[in-house]
Amino acid sequence: MATSDYARIERAIHFLDTRGQQQPALAEVAAHVGLSPFHFQRLFTRWAGISPKRFLQFQTMAHARQLLAERRSLLDATYDAGLSSGGRLHDLFVTLTAMTPGEFKQGGAGLTLRYGVHASPLGDYLLAVCERGICALRFLTGTSPDEIVAELRAEWPRATLVQTAEATRPYAERIFPERKPSKLQPLSLLVKGTNFQLKVWEALLRIPTGAVATYEDIAQAVESPRAVRAVGSAVGGNPIALLIPCHRVIRKTGAFGEYRWGLTRKRAMLAWESARHSSDEAA
Incomplete structure (x- = not known):
């Protein structure tokens, strides 16, 4: 449904x-x-x-511009609204763990990635997890599950991949709970990337629900104000949709920009979050 x-x-x-x-x-x-x-x-x-x-x-550009005009010190070290409060989508608390350089070089050797396809209010997505946390969340936008699995095999060439929606369902239920949870259940993410990519993804985690940031904001946050183009590449390379909220990064003009899983989905996600954030504030 x-x-x-x-x-x-x-x-x-x-x-x-x-x-x-x-x-x-x-x-x-x-x-x-x-x-x-x-x-x-x-x-x-x-x-x-x-x-x-x-x-x-x-979901209009006018609203995006308003969000940009209202933003405060969005990416400061205090995490603004706080990742452990309602400032995060679905009251999740997300922790990011990076593979060590040695593990990165080994291509996932010794890891077992379990994956499954699940439905959500934002469309079907493939979720992959291992014993250390979630390592992929990708919407099926013009791609089949087999194509995404092929991408995972290329990214984690020495890992063992096992299809089992039963193993990923508990994670899916925490990402998109049927009702607001009474207690926080932290989610761990395992990613592999360069030091620069990791800095960008960590900065993305500091953008509160219902807010947006520009590529220039992210470049400032990672102390590389001239690296806007590189920031854009790192944002586009985000392996875990929604939980690492790359959809909250827009252009300084208010234009939504590109999105790996479709521009229409990006606009829907931002509006969907804004609607829920407004409802939470009104409650």
Whole structure:
């Protein structure tokens, strides 16, 4: 159900992108996704938590510019809103662990990566875990699970890969819980990358839910203000979608920029987070 909901939402957002100047009515958007206006309104509200009209305000460039204008010392060492509080998506506390240079060189030798495909409000995704934590979360956007597994084999050539959704399901349930958890359950991420990439990914973790940062902000945070292009490459190379929130990085003009798993998904993710963050603040 979650994945089919997202597929319709994504089609609706894309439709509004192409027809934005005409300001299509609710009935027109509903017809495009094959639903009555009543059912489309219910679907959208169930998925986003707010009405389609309000949601669309969140996913515009104007809203992105407003977020940029409102940002404070977003990436300071105090983690601003705090990773251990409601400032993180779904109240998760994420810790990043990097492979040592020796482990990196060994290509995952001795590791067993268990993977499975799961549904989410943002579409199907492949999740891979090992005994040290989550090592991949990738949305199926124009790619098959087999293609993503092939990528994992190339990235971890000496690791053992085992398909078992049963092993990854407990992690999936913590990433997208059916209800707000009463107690924090920390998630560990295991990544392999250069020192520069690791600095960028750590900076991404400091962007609170409902906020955005620019590539220039990230470059400043990693003390390489001139390395904006390199920051963009590191952001694009993020192996763990959503949990390392590369979708929260946009251009300084307010444009959303590219996204490894699709620009429409990036806009949907930012609006989806903004809607939930606003609801939490109002509660």
